[in-house]
Amino acid sequence: MFRILTATATAMLMAGAAAAQDSVRIAIQLEPPNLDPTGGAAQAIDSVLYSNVFEGLTRFEADGSVVPGLAQSWEISDDGLTYTFRLREGVTFHDGTTMDAEDVKFSYDRAMAEDSINAQKGLFADIAEVTVIDPATVEVTLSRPNGSFLFNMAWGDAVIVAPESVDDIASDPVGTGPFMFDRWVQGDRIELVRYEGYWGEAPALARATFRFIADPTAAFAAVMAEDVDAFVGFPAPENLVQFEADPRFQVLVGNTEGETILAMNNAVAPFDDPLVREAVALAIDRQAIIDGAMFGQGTPIGTHFAPHNPDYLDLLDLSPHDPDRARELLAEAGLPDGFATTLKLPPPSYARRGGEIIASQLREVGIEADIQNIEWAQWIEEVFTNGDFGLTIVSHTEPMDIGIYADPDYYFAYDNPDFRDVMEALSATTDPVARTDLLHRAQTIIAEDHVNAYLFELAIPTVAQAGLRGLWLNQPTAAVDLTGVSWAE
Amino acid sequence: MIRFALGRGISLCLSLIVASLVIFAVIEVIPGDPAAFMLGVNARPDTVAALRAELGLDQSLPARYLDWVGGMLRGDFGTSYTYRTPIAGMIADRVWISLPLALYALILSTLVAFPAGIYAASRRGRAGDIGVMGATQLGVAIPNFWFAMILVLIFAIELRWVSAGGFPGWEAGFWRGIGALTLPAIALALPQAAILARVMRSSLLDILGEDFMRTARAKGLSRRRALWRHGVRNAMIPVLTILGLQFAFLLAGGIVIEQVFFLPGLGRLIFQSISSRDLVVVESVVMLLVMVVIVINFAVDLAYAAIDPRLRRRG
Numbered sequence: 001m002f003r004i005l006t007a008t009a010t011a012m013l014m015a016g017a018a019a020a021q022d023s024v025r026i027a028i029q030l031e032p033p034n035l036d037p038t039g040g041a042a043q044a045i046d047s048v049l050y051s052n053v054f055e056g057l058t059r060f061e062a063d064g065s066v067v068p069g070l071a072q073s074w075e076i077s078d079d080g081l082t083y084t085f086r087l088r089e090g091v092t093f094h095d096g097t098t099m100d101a102e103d104v105k106f107s108y109d110r111a112m113a114e115d116s117i118n119a120q121k122g123l124f125a126d127i128a129e130v131t132v133i134d135p136a137t138v139e140v141t142l143s144r145p146n147g148s149f150l151f152n153m154a155w156g157d158a159v160i161v162a163p164e165s166v167d168d169i170a171s172d173p174v175g176t177g178p179f180m181f182d183r184w185v186q187g188d189r190i191e192l193v194r195y196e197g198y199w200g201e202a203p204a205l206a207r208a209t210f211r212f213i214a215d216p217t218a219a220f221a222a223v224m225a226e227d228v229d230a231f232v233g234f235p236a237p238e239n240l241v242q243f244e245a246d247p248r249f250q251v252l253v254g255n256t257e258g259e260t261i262l263a264m265n266n267a268v269a270p271f272d273d274p275l276v277r278e279a280v281a282l283a284i285d286r287q288a289i290i291d292g293a294m295f296g297q298g299t300p301i302g303t304h305f306a307p308h309n310p311d312y313l314d315l316l317d318l319s320p321h322d323p324d325r326a327r328e329l330l331a332e333a334g335l336p337d338g339f340a341t342t343l344k345l346p347p348p349s350y351a352r353r354g355g356e357i358i359a360s361q362l363r364e365v366g367i368e369a370d371i372q373n374i375e376w377a378q379w380i381e382e383v384f385t386n387g388d389f390g391l392t393i394v395s396h397t398e399p400m401d402i403g404i405y406a407d408p409d410y411y412f413a414y415d416n417p418d419f420r421d422v423m424e425a426l427s428a429t430t431d432p433v434a435r436t437d438l439l440h441r442a443q444t445i446i447a448e449d450h451v452n453a454y455l456f457e458l459a460i461p462t463v464a465q466a467g468l469r470g471l472w473l474n475q476p477t478a479a480v481d482l483t484g485v486s487w488a489e
Numbered sequence: 490m491i492r493f494a495l496g497r498g499i500s501l502c503l504s505l506i507v508a509s510l511v512i513f514a515v516i517e518v519i520p521g522d523p524a525a526f527m528l529g530v531n532a533r534p535d536t537v538a539a540l541r542a543e544l545g546l547d548q549s550l551p552a553r554y555l556d557w558v559g560g561m562l563r564g565d566f567g568t569s570y571t572y573r574t575p576i577a578g579m580i581a582d583r584v585w586i587s588l589p590l591a592l593y594a595l596i597l598s599t600l601v602a603f604p605a606g607i608y609a610a611s612r613r614g615r616a617g618d619i620g621v622m623g624a625t626q627l628g629v630a631i632p633n634f635w636f637a638m639i640l641v642l643i644f645a646i647e648l649r650w651v652s653a654g655g656f657p658g659w660e661a662g663f664w665r666g667i668g669a670l671t672l673p674a675i676a677l678a679l680p681q682a683a684i685l686a687r688v689m690r691s692s693l694l695d696i697l698g699e700d701f702m703r704t705a706r707a708k709g710l711s712r713r714r715a716l717w718r719h720g721v722r723n724a725m726i727p728v729l730t731i732l733g734l735q736f737a738f739l740l741a742g743g744i745v746i747e748q749v750f751f752l753p754g755l756g757r758l759i760f761q762s763i764s765s766r767d768l769v770v771v772e773s774v775v776m777l778l779v780m781v782v783i784v785i786n787f788a789v790d791l792a793y794a795a796i797d798p799r800l801r802r803r804g
Contacts (some may be wrong), residue, residue, distance in 0.1 A: 033527065033571035033765055040571075041529025117540040119528040171574040186572065186579060187753025187761070188656055211655060213751045217638055221653035222751070225645040347764075377521025379768040385525055398531055411530075 023207040027228040031212035037156040041119035043478035046156035050479035052161035054175035066475035080145035101138040120157040201446035204486035230464035237295040254473035258395035258458030262276040267413035279329035281319040293353035298456035303447040306391040315447040326365040338366025341390030523766040566773040587754035591739035593674040598682035606689025628683025637676035654750035690726040
């Protein structure tokens, strides 16, 4: 689902006021805890820095495709084990030092190292060795073929950093991107300025400010008062209608990679019984949750896969809303009177608001879910690390993350050798047609097993001044890529 | 006097030690591992272990406590887990917003409350008194975050006189900084002013019934002059006590207002640090605030004793 909700005609009316502007003020909800994309999982780090300050060998485009970044081109050996990257010429870091093959080797070795604190260390797991051929050529040898390798290297966690500046990366990031880090007023804003030595096309903007406004009411006020030019990930969906009606603003509702699921603890009774899991899945009315909790934004999903991905398979028919059948299934499973469980909810509104609706839908079929609101840190410890939960709601925002179902130690504890075989085969396959087939099989297995109840793909609303152009609509990765952003003439 | 000060000094040190133990214990038992939180849901266990080692979280609790207290004694508050910068610097940055905001609110509330309280007391039982008391009733009842939103709606969104929040930084100019703090200060000041006005009025009414007030009138002072010269001065003692308490509250209690106006102050720092399990930051900021309160109390004790000799013997 993607819609541009405001006619572009209204944007034209505002063009006069906005002309000749070359700075932009972007608001996002959360402040990055630090500025090191290779040392933390917080999405806000990538929101500010991805493609703006840091670049990788490959990069994501707005439509989710992977295109050359700092690597101009590459060759893949026939056995799929050796990637030879040809780097772009004339790339410099913001401190003036040259970016070459040594920096690539340094960055990847650092991410793979024993004491690495890279939150996505798994992306590098298949790399056996990184070899510098000459300053402009680097060879990456894999220990086994990995069809997603180029995709993996586009993540914000795989950006290229320099040994000269990496020690201060958390507070003074030095990358190769079109924007340089200028300053950070902690708690308030981060300022970026155009890097004149950028290797690629110079961005239209000379200066950009990111501000952090967590409170939904404050977010509304900041946009209305035009204190900010755009709010990416606007936290008050109930106000969107008002912005749509206002000619000063445009509202963009895009897709994210966030599969929002009602996760079940497959390791504990009664969720170790597929019949019970199916009953839970059938008890859920997805549209009611989307309408009630998300103000209509979100696309129903029937499996753990992004609907805008070309390899998505529509499996909604495997878990239609059918409370009667759900009650029958519970009876078959030996639980004619239902059962009681916990439903642990992290802070985002999809979980807190959605949880209330889901609890009442479950009650319809006899399942009593005891709602417990918890903080993220608590969620990570109790649910994610210790597996102490019955049900939880969470949005899995990492792109292409169906592989988590192959890990029996993952928090929902799904253990299926058949699924693991499919994932193994997928890793070893580079042929697109064969890959599509394997991905379809993977999606079908987890949907038929009802590992979790798949709810919807999270949408991301952006409210911007009508004259602002070139913001990403969808979020294939957490990023506010400013390279193409400009004000209407 | 020296013995008294010494005794108070020892009790101050004991309070600080107990406070530091309580703060450390309470914050360490909150569930949630900072390292696991920072690395998110795709992190591998060995990565989390590496980060825990880097942050020093793999050491024993007593060792971490001694490390923390020892650091503070040397003036080193430690390094934030998530921001990875020295905490002393983070606190210094934010104090320059929270402290002026608290002072600004205090000045505003005093400017409103004193005249209002004095006026109401001098018009006891009449329309003016009832009007002021009604208004203060309302001021105490209105939640300050709601009042803040109304202010934003009127002055930022409708009239566009000021921005809806944020802080440009003092380097952008003194008046711009003051401008950004005005709505938050008004929102913070309202309930304080209401309380202060009520205290001022009742304290003044008590004084007005005293013998020396009658004497003042008898020696020929007009009502107004008697009120100002003898009444207000004597009524100030309880008012100043309240004022002192309010200042501590304003400094630490701006969390909600800082959130509504997205001001990068101390309150918001605590708020963010709790949700990201940046434990050392929470511990250090809370400890600092506790220290401020304890030291102010110590100073007040000494000041009282200096004024009133009877207190020294009891101390």
